[in-house]
Amino acid sequence: MRISVFGLGYVGAVVTACLARGGHSVTGVDTDAAKAALVNAGRAPIIEEGLEALLTEGVQAGRVRATTDSREAVLTSDVSLICVGTPSRPTGEIDLTYVERVCGEIGRALREKSGPHLVVVRSTLLPGSVEGTVLPVLEGESGRKLGPELGVAINPEFLREGTALEDFFHPALTVVGAVADRDFEQVAELYRGLSAPVVRTTFKVAEMMKYVNNVFHALKITFGNEIGAICHRLGVDGREVMDLLCQDTKLNLSPVYLRPGFAYGGSCLPKDLRALCRLAQAQEVEVPLLRAIGASNERQVQAAVERIVAQGRRRIGVLGFAFKGGTDDLRESPVVTLVETLLGKGYELKLYDARVSLARLVGANRRFIEQRIPHLSRLMVEQAAELVAHAEVVIIGNQSAGHAAILAGLRPDQVVIDLTPAARVRPATPARYERICG
Ligand SMILES: NC(=O)c1ccc[n+]([C@@H]2O[C@H](COP(=O)([O-])OP(=O)(O)OC[C@H]3O[C@@H](n4cnc5c(N)ncnc54)[C@H](O)[C@@H]3O)[C@@H](O)[C@H]2O)c1
Structure with missing residues (x-):
């Protein structure tokens, strides 16, 4: 496939190199001319293990190039991946300025192009952003409607910096939010050769997935830290405790207790949570996450x-x-x-x-x-x-x-x-x- 990748930051640079390894022809686009120049020289614009070697390989094979000219990149590709940043505003809300801008550029370029074009959002967007921002801007600027001439999909990126290439080639799951069969199949085609399942869902579920993953990861880290802090104060080996917790894949590291429903109760969970929080308090160990659990349960x-x-x-x-x-x-x-x-x-x-x-x-x-x-x-x-x-x-x-x-x-x-x-x-x-x- 001929692919244009918008944004040559952590996600875009890795995606560019890895898709080229998969045999695709990739044009990276960035407003930052220095990043485009680095990629054209086979150099990595970010520090990531193995990335430079893969980019060099792609450039030498003629499958990778970079530009600052978004119009030209759209006209010479069939699929555009959006990998620009979606930072926080000072108030914490998501800033969609870069996504809006890039959708505008792609849309305007599409007025000059004939034939279908697929836009795949890889940036992290809150639920409703594709329908509320991406689609209206693309449709408005291109004069096309979502359909055979304009495909749109959201394909959240789950890679971790530091192990990004490994994560790209061996994901647990690829999630694609799409309305049309054709759009889904085309995104799935990008990942042909990878063993992970490609799961189709709605725009909103796909958008939510990235947040729920990241929030869950943050929750796990904080939970481990609070348990570790209590253990430390008690002279208990917290790593051994958490290692043993992880060995139970029936109740602990499993789907059990992770489906939305009602509050917990019974003779054990409330009592034992209270006792552990009380112990932490007596030992002057701060456990705000553990203390919040009971309040959240009452809220339910x-x-x-x-x-x-x-x-x-x-x-x-x-x-x-x-x-x-x-x-x-x-x-x-x-x-x-x-x-x-x-x-x-x-x-x-x-x-x-x-x-x-x-x-x-x-x-x-x-x-x-x-x-x-x-x-x-x-x-x-x-x-x-x-x-x-x-x-x-x-x-x-x-x-x-x-x-x-x-x-x-x-x-x-x-x-x-x-x-x-x-x-x-x-x-x-x-x-x-x-x-x-x-
Ligand atoms: N960094 C990660 O590990 C990671 C992982 C998964 C998802 N994400 C998400 O992916 C998105 C990108 O993250 P990142 O860390 O790669 O961001 P980044 O800030 O490193 O890179 C964004 C790039 O987009 C470029 N850009 C901005 N406007 C542009 C435009 N109009 N045309 C072309 N290029 C433009 C910027 O110059 C920059 O190089 C974010 O939504 C982020 O939340 C990041």
Whole structure:
């Protein structure tokens, strides 16, 4: 393919060299003439292990050249990759000036070009930027519309400085946001020969992916540091602790606990988080991230209350209120907290949880239910049908195999608010369906 790469910074320079290695013909474009001159001389404009050798190879093979002339680069290519910076403004918001400018240049050049052209954004953009900025500028300046003559895709870059070439040639995943099949396939074609899967999604999901990756990485580093700080103060080997944590790929380094849903609860997580934070405080170790977890969890309960209040209906049915489906454990169940808040606001509630009903008759939780939550015990119904008949709004409080059949019996005028991370129940009900998040 004939490719123009806009921006010869960390991302653009690496992408230029690596795509040329893949056999493509690449023209790098930068407003900085010194960077273009360096690339033309086979020199790397940034310090990155192995980059200069690859650029030299590309220039010598006639597959890499660089220019400051964006018009000429567009006219001699079929695909343009946008790799310009998207820095922070002093207020923290994203500055799209460079992206807007480069889209304008590409768009104007396209007025003089015949034949289709694909624009692929590799810069990091907040969700909505392609539809809100990139597309309007490209369409306005080129006189073309998104379609066969103007393709647009977003393909976030996940490389890390220092290991950028290795990351380019061995990515975990390539994400492409595209509307048209043709645009997606053309981007996938750029990476033919790499073993990683190329995943297609929407513009907005692709845009979000880069942020969620980076924020997750920042979270992991900070978590490791705070645990390390507590361990250090206690004379515990923090590296060994984190090494062992990482060895559990079932619960720790795994998708478990990473799906958007409701607050955590139960007899362990809240108690143990509190105890560790209290210990850190006693040891005068600052752990702002760990302390924020509880506050965020409480916020999630409040978010559910607000969502229910916003429905403007009074009769609520709660399907599953143990802290986890398949258990009768009500200790620190966030659904119980939610129910108590709604009760305080005067809502008419009915609760159904098959496991808790069983526990009320025979289980070890019987005394807990009778003595600690008699106010909830009174709201419990023994048959799900009673709840369905009562409720204007049905809250799915936990995941349980029995819920799908119950929800299948709902009426179209009922509203379901799903607090769980599951996707299963959605198609089974004619009622209006909302998720708490995600
Ligand atoms: N640096 C990283 O490791 C990394 C990794 C993944 C994603 N990203 C994202 O990729 C984007 C680029 O990051 P970077 O670190 O390569 O930026 P950078 O600042 O190193 O490079 C941007 C380049 O674009 C050039 N430029 C600006 N306007 C131009 C125009 N109109 N035409 C041509 N060139 C122009 C600048 O002169 C500069 O050389 C950002 O959105 C960044 O968030 C960066």
